[in-house]
Amino acid sequence: MSSPWHAHFDSLQKQVSSPPIVAAGKLVRGIGLTLEAVGCQLPVGSQCLVQTIEGEIEAEVVGFGADITYLMPTEAVRGIVPGSRVMPLNRQSGLAVGMGLLGRVVDGNGNPLDGLGEIKTETRVPTTRPPINPLIRRAITQPMDVGVRAINALNTVGVGQRMGLFAGSGVGKSVLLGMMTRGCEADVVVVGLVGERGREVKEFIHDILTEEERARAVVVAAPADTSPLMRLKGCETAVTIAEYFRDQGLKVLLLIDSLTRYAMAQREIALAVGEPPATKGYPPSVFARLPALVERAGNGSEKQGSITAFYTVLTEGDDLQDPIADAARAILDGHVVLSRTLADSGHYPAIDIEASISRVMPMVVSDEHQQMARRVRQVYSNYKQNQDLISIGAYAKGSDPRIDLAIRAEPAINAFLQQGMKNVLPYDECLEGMAALAKGLGQG
Numbered sequence: 001m002s003s004p005w006h007a008h009f010d011s012l013q014k015q016v017s018s019p020p021i022v023a024a025g026k027l028v029r030g031i032g033l034t035l036e037a038v039g040c041q042l043p044v045g046s047q048c049l050v051q052t053i054e055g056e057i058e059a060e061v062v063g064f065g066a067d068i069t070y071l072m073p074t075e076a077v078r079g080i081v082p083g084s085r086v087m088p089l090n091r092q093s094g095l096a097v098g099m100g101l102l103g104r105v106v107d108g109n110g111n112p113l114d115g116l117g118e119i120k121t122e123t124r125v126p127t128t129r130p131p132i133n134p135l136i137r138r139a140i141t142q143p144m145d146v147g148v149r150a151i152n153a154l155n156t157v158g159v160g161q162r163m164g165l166f167a168g169s170g171v172g173k174s175v176l177l178g179m180m181t182r183g184c185e186a187d188v189v190v191v192g193l194v195g196e197r198g199r200e201v202k203e204f205i206h207d208i209l210t211e212e213e214r215a216r217a218v219v220v221a222a223p224a225d226t227s228p229l230m231r232l233k234g235c236e237t238a239v240t241i242a243e244y245f246r247d248q249g250l251k252v253l254l255l256i257d258s259l260t261r262y263a264m265a266q267r268e269i270a271l272a273v274g275e276p277p278a279t280k281g282y283p284p285s286v287f288a289r290l291p292a293l294v295e296r297a298g299n300g301s302e303k304q305g306s307i308t309a310f311y312t313v314l315t316e317g318d319d320l321q322d323p324i325a326d327a328a329r330a331i332l333d334g335h336v337v338l339s340r341t342l343a344d345s346g347h348y349p350a351i352d353i354e355a356s357i358s359r360v361m362p363m364v365v366s367d368e369h370q371q372m373a374r375r376v377r378q379v380y381s382n383y384k385q386n387q388d389l390i391s392i393g394a395y396a397k398g399s400d401p402r403i404d405l406a407i408r409a410e411p412a413i414n415a416f417l418q419q420g421m422k423n424v425l426p427y428d429e430c431l432e433g434m435a436a437l438a439k440g441l442g443q444g
Contacts, residue, residue, distance in 0.1 A: 025069065027084040033228065033272040035059060035071040037086045042069060047089040052079030058089070060229055063273040070273045072229045074109070095237060097244040098122035101218045102188065105205060108222040108233035110241075125244060127236045131295060138299040140333075143364040144308055145427035147183010148176070150351045150417045152430035154373045155336060158364040159251065160299030160306040164259070164328050167338035167350075168318040174200055175421050176338070176349050177255050178208035180310065181217070183424040186253035187305075188245045189217040192238030195231045195261025198223040224261070231265035239296050242307045250305040254297055260314040263290060263324045279323045290324075291331045320355075334358040347418060354381050369431065372438035379441050380413050382406040409441055 025040030027050065035050065042048060042061045048071065049056045057078075059071040071086070095110045100120035105113045112119055140158035157163060167173045174196070181189055193201050201221045209217060218241055222234030235256060242254040256262075263286050270283040278284050297309035311332070315325045318340055329335050336356045343350035354377070362370060383406035389395040390407060397404060416437050419425065425433075 024088070025086040027080065027082060027086060028068075030077070030080050033072060033268060034062070035073065035077075035080065037069045037071055038067055040069055040086050040088065042088055047091070049087045049089050050080070051085040051087070053081060054079035059086075062229070062269055065274070072227070072269060072272070074227055074229050074233075076227070094124035094126045095240050096121035096124050097241060099248075101241060103215045103217065105201075105219045105221060106237070108220065108226070108230040108237055110237055113221060125240060127233070127240050129243070129296075131292075132298075132300065136301045138302060138306070140299060140360045140363055143427065145183065145185045146180040147424040147426070148179055148349060149419050149425050149430045149433065150349060150353060151180075151336065152425070152427050153416075153434040154353050154376060155334065155351075155356050155358040156361045156365050156369070156373075157308065157334075157358060158360040159308055160297075161333045161358070161360050162294055162297050162309045162311070162331075163358070164332040164335040165310060165312045165338065166315055166320060166325055166329070166335050167312070168315050168340055171338045171340050171343045172348060172350055173312040173314075173338060174204070174257055176336075176351075177257055177310065177312065178204060179349070179419075179421055179424075181209065181213060181253070181255065182422075184253045184308075185251075186308070187216065187250040188242075189213070189253045189255070190220070190238050190242040190245070191217060192220045192222075192235055192254070192256040194220075194222050194234040194238075194256065194258065195224050195265065196257055198225060200257075228265040228268040231261055232269065235259075235262040235293060239293060242309075243296060246300050246305045246307050248305065249303070252305060252307045254307050254309040256309070256311045258312040258314050259290070259294075259328055260312075260316075260324050262293065282323055286324075287327055290327055294328075294331050333360055347414065348421070349419060351417065353377060353417065354384060369434075372434050375438050375441050375443075376413060376416075376434065379406050379409050383410045383413075405441065412437060412440065 025037045027035055027037050029036035044061050044063060046061050048059055050059050057073050057075055059073045061069055062072045063070040098121035104116065104119055107113050140160045142159050144157045144159045146152060146157055151157060165173050165176060191204065193204060201223060205219060220234050220238040222231045238254065238256060242252045245252045263282065266286045266289055267282050270285050271277060275283040275285060297307040299306045311328065313325050313328045315322050334357055337352045338350045339352040342352065382402055386395060386403050395403060416433060
């Protein structure tokens with residue numbers, strides 16, 4: 001006869017879910033970035049350990065075909081031999097998050113890189129979650145101060161907006177991100193440095209961020225020399241951390257440098273497992289993953305905070321019609337375009353106000369602010385359109401009063417749009433400067 005204790009333990013045992021027993025497999029092929037294994041039936045996205053002659057390396061399941069399971073290592077592949085054992089890694093899924101992340105630097109898996117010991121976390125959250133119902137999101141109604149005059153005045157950003165920074169290489173995207181990090185009004189700043197130079201990671205942490213800013217920032221670093229899987233996870237980890245702080249009711253600024261490297265990492269993985277290329281070598285899965293990542297930012301419900309996101313987009317060869325740039329522009333709430341011509345002439349930040357636009361600006365600024373910004377744009381654009389004529393002396397003074405005004409106002413507008421990389425200008429000061437500038441331009 002069984003005792004009550006036995007019955008009690010039986011009931012408790014039924015409540016504990018035991019992990020499925022998965023047999024270990026072996027490697028049969030390794031080409032380029034992918035490893036092919038047989039004998040292990042693991043779900044896509046699960047982790048496993050591959051035994052090598054130099055120890056063990058971690059890999060992730062990225063696809064399957066017939067009896068073959070495709071693995072992607074998270075680190076450099078060394079010591080792989082045919083028949084290497086593949087063992088499932090039974091550990092808690094998800095990303096460890098908590099307030100202990102503030103002031104820390106982590107890699108794409110959430111492991112510390114700064115040598116400051118273990119991170120105290122409170123819970124684990126999945127790196128992918130169902131999309132927020134758009135009907136429960138709060139509307140974007142208040143402006144956000146980013147400390148950059150050309151953005152605050154002429155391309156005003158709202159709290160919960162997703163903006164893109166479009167530029168070629170070496171035009172000043174990373175410096176502009178640093179300026180916004182210093183000048184923003186946010187409780188938490190989450191920075192994802194994905195696929196960029198390793199030097200930039202240290203520079204960003206030590207030179208761009210002050211001690212005070214570092215205390216409220218989380219940096220996720222997955223430089224260019226890491227595996228494509230790590231770069232992919234770096235972006236998703238940064239967004240997951242930002243979502244955690246948003247769920248705590250905080251105002252979060254999310255900076256990702258760059259969205260193009262995320263797309264390139266997905267391209268490398270997809271092509272390696274046999275997905276056909278579509279547009280300029282990018283497979284269809286890239287264009288499916290971009291909006292899935294971008295849409296995770298934004299305002300939450302009434303009980304949640306907000307994520308204001310800036311994504312840098314590298315336009316290869318300064319081509320704004322690049323497939324990734326085009327896809328990103330269509331799904332973002334506005335774009336700031338950095339011009340190489342302006343950068344070459346020493347105009348920093350090299351923001352091309354003609355090509356830049358904030359789609360939520362009419363909802364977050366007053367009518368007066370909107371009219372002043374429109375007037376400054378009109379005069380600036382008038383000068384740019386006739387610049388060639390003016391430069392070669394083909395324009396006769398007095399021929400067109402609008403062009404005469406644009407020539408007179410051009411030095412003042414240029415001075416207004418320029419700003420030192422360490423200068424932080426509050427929102428109200430930017431408006432006062434624009435009001436004084438617009439007053440001298442008269443009515444359009």
